[in-house]
Amino acid sequence: MEPYWQRYANSRFLDGISALHLSPLHVPKLASINQRLKPFTGFEAKAVSGYVPAFVFFDCLRNRQFPTTVTIRRADQLDYLPEPDIFHDVAGHVPMHTDREFADTLVHFGECAHRAAELAASIRDKRKRAAILTSVIKAMARFFWFTIEFGLMKDRGGLRAYGSGLLSSHGELEHALDSPKVQRSPIQLEWVIHQGFAIDHYQPLLFVVDSFDHLYGLVQQLERWMKEGRLNEVAPGEPTVKEADLMSFLARDDHAKRPHRVR
Numbered sequence: 310m311e312p313y314w315q316r317y318a319n320s321r322f323l324d325g326i327s328a329l330h331l332s333p334l335h336v337p338k339l340a341s342i343n344q345r346l347k348p349f350t351g352f353e354a355k356a357v358s359g360y361v362p363a364f365v366f367f368d369c370l371r372n373r374q375f376p377t378t379v380t381i382r383r384a385d386q387l388d389y390l391p392e393p394d395i396f397h398d399v400a401g402h403v404p405m406h407t408d409r410e411f412a413d414t415l416v417h418f419g420e421c422a423h424r425a426a427e428l429a430a431s432i433r434d435k436r437k438r439a440a441i442l443t444s445v446i447k448a449m450a451r452f453f454w455f456t457i458e459f460g461l462m463k464d465r466g467g468l469r470a471y472g473s474g475l476l477s478s479h480g481e482l483e484h485a486l487d488s489p490k491v492q493r494s495p496i497q498l499e500w501v502i503h504q505g506f507a508i509d510h511y512q513p514l515l516f517v518v519d520s521f522d523h524l525y526g527l528v529q530q531l532e533r534w535m536k537e538g539r540l541n542e543v544a545p546g547e548p549t550v551k552e553a554d555l556m557s558f559l560a561r562d563d564h565a566k567r568p569h570r571v572r
C-alpha cells in the first residue's frame with residue numbers, strides 16, 4: 310500500500326502512519342498501537358470480533374474508543390472485502406485517530422448518536438418512533454460512509470483521500486482519485502443524507518471537504534438538522550437499517566450504564 314498512500318493519502322494520515330510506527334511486514338498488536346496512539350488524542354483501538362450494533366459503535370467513538378476488528382482477510386481478498394477486518398481498521402482508520410480535529414469529529418459524531426436516541430425516546434407512538442429513528446440512523450450512516458469511510462479532502466495542492474474504505478484498498482484508492490468515471494463533488498449535507506450507496510463495487514460518487522475543521526462543522530450541522538427534524542424522512546434506499554441497530558438506539562440507557570465491552 311505504501312506507494313499508493315504516498316501518492317493519494319492526505320498528509321495527516323501519512324503523519325499518523327509514521328507516528329504509530331506501523332510496519333508493512335506484520336500484523337501489529339493493538340496494545341502496542343494504543344501505547345503510541347493514546348498520547349495524541351486519547352483514542353484507543355478496542356478489539357472486537359464481529360458485528361457491533363450502530364449505537365454501541367457510535368457510543369464507543371464518543372468515549373474515544375474505536376471498535377477494531379481482529380479478524381484478517383484471506384490472501385485472495387487483499388484489495389477488497391465488504392466487511393471490516395484488521396487491515397481495514399488498523400491501516401485504514403487508526404492512523405487518522407492521531408489527528409486532534411479528526412478525533413474530535415468522531416467524538417462529536419458519537420454525541421449525535423446520543424441526540425438521536427434522546428429524540429427517539431421522546432416520541433410516544435411506537436411506529437412513528439421506529440420510522441423516524443430508522444430515517445435518522447440512515448442519514449447518520451450515509452454521512453459516515455461519505456466522509457469517514459470514503460471522504461476526499463483538499464490537501465497537498467490537490468485532492469487526497471482521508472476515508473478509510475479508500476485508504477485500505479489500493480485499487481479503489483487509485484480509482485477514486487484518478488478515474489474519470491468518478492464524480493467528485495464539494496460536500497453538501499443535503500445531498501449526502503439523501504444519497505444511497507452500494508458497498509459491492511467501487512464508488513462512483515465521492516464528496517470533498519476543505520479541511521477537518523470543515524468536517525467538524527458538518528457534524529455540528531448534522532446534529533442541528535436532527536434536532537430540527539430534517540433527518541426524519543430521508544430518501545429511501547441503502548443502507549438498510551437492521552433491527553439490531555434500531556434496538557441498540559432504543560436500549561441506549563442499558564449501553565450507557567454498562568462498561569464498554571463490545572464483542
Ligand SMILES: [Fe+2]
Nearest residue numbers: 393458473474
Ligand atoms: Fe470502516
